[in-house]
Amino acid sequence: MLQRVAQWLWVHLTGVVLAFTLISSLFFLTRAPSLKVGPVRWALLYAISGGQSVFRYPIHIVSLKTENRYLRSQLLLKVINETELRELRAENERLREMIAFTRDRDLELLAARVLSHDVEIPPTSIVIDVGTSAGVAPFDAVVSARGLVGRCDESPTWNRSIVRLLTDPGIRTSVMVQNPARPMGILRWNGAEMHIDNIAQELPVAVGETILTSGLGGIFPPGLHVGVVDSVREDPHALFKDVIMKPSARLYRLEEVFVVRVHRDSASIGQQEGHNAVGR
Template identity: 30%
Template sequence: MFSHGAVPGYRMLLCAIVAFGLMFAEHRFTRMDELRAQLSTLVAPVQWVVSLPSEVLTWGALALSDQRALVEENRRLREQLLTLSQRAQQTAHLTAENVRLRELLRAARRDEMPYITAELLSLDSDPFTHQMVIDRGRRDGAYVGQPVMDASGLVGQVTAVSAFSSRVLMINDASHALPVQVTRNGLRFVVQGSGHYERLNVMHVPDTADIRVGDRLLTSGLAGRFPLGYPVGRVVSVEHDPGEPFARVIAEPAAQLQRSRHFLLLFPPPEPRPGEALWDESFSVVEPPQELQR
């Protein structure tokens, strides 16, 4: 397009003006989000067509070897593994919580999180962002801000939704941050992406804070975006700089960000039905010991 003569220079200038115009329109007008969602819907068939040859070859090889039944069973077992992993990931948090809150007998009931499974369609080719596209969209109930998990931990959150696909911002992206807490002692911090798949930054950790290498970080649920008690990462480095108020703490993500292809999209727990008790009425109120009443 820009290969011959002086005219291509004007073409390049025109393209630059159009690009700046589009960036200005996206910054100033909210309807650009709707336009982007519609364009994503239009691009969805292209993504499907691009992946079609590999899908056809895979299906043909399996048909020739008469292994379709095994593949279907493998798919069911993989979804079952994701389901069991999603339930098991809260075990560490519940154990620590029971130790700290054993005396609280009148506790609120915790319902299981509804979810749907999703599969990876593509990864963003931009080296400065860490985003991916999955095969669940508006028709499946996906929404902006929805948490995304894999079998090991938190992957990220949905940032854009079209009819047939969704874009996910991963937790290691430099623009992503979320509140977490340490399993061992309940200390709360903010984890921010570093731009690298294998590293997360734990922000503003006081130099005297009780945080150690090996501590596991879980979602704290304080921001209201991510549910409580899901694995985020593990502390791998704590550096103290004399004279500095904050320590430099690095964690590695719990999720397999570079290898996972199957994910869970979590939904908020259902609202209680009218007349349903918010507390477990089977528990009784226990009077505090007399020593504490004095």
């Protein structure tokens, strides 16, 4: 029996001590102050106040952890909101460029959003969210607010179209240099640079001059901005200049584009395809 009582006291030692302290403190607090009891009473009061601090400490820790989690969540929400705001500002700027582009062009344009790029570096094709249901046809030119991007593939679907970019080695584009001599050539991607072939040595071409589509071949309408001359390499023993062009469109990070809808006949398409095959 005594062993059980001892075990119970050991297990509940903290509670017993606390109860004893409270009872003792109440006893001394209700007694009249005296020189002998006063110091003991103040010692007990000090012990009780210290015990209260000890019991308040875990509660304070829990409160701090809760507040910390709340502040972290608020900080995360702020970061997310700022990121979304930056994205909206960037999209707004792109849309402003697109609106300005449509105002300056007498073309039938269909706005489209880029859904994906291929895995090539640089990308050679993109997928856009419009197709035959919106009037997209094979070989329709695709532009951004900055310049020519490429053309639609031969087989658009109901609500999707694959666009072959200027960086596709199979794409050939008839272009001209915007200067009084109007030199014309064939634009192609060689895997590293944009080359303009077939410009005769005697024709003037200067760095920084604008490159436009010529309209020959029936695929790309004339006058679309393509890029600027980046360098001109001349070989006195060659028949043609080696002209390198820097594209105006950001082919690496396209997000919104326009499909240029042009009514063309099958003869012009066949002519352009034959022209492309010769240039390959």
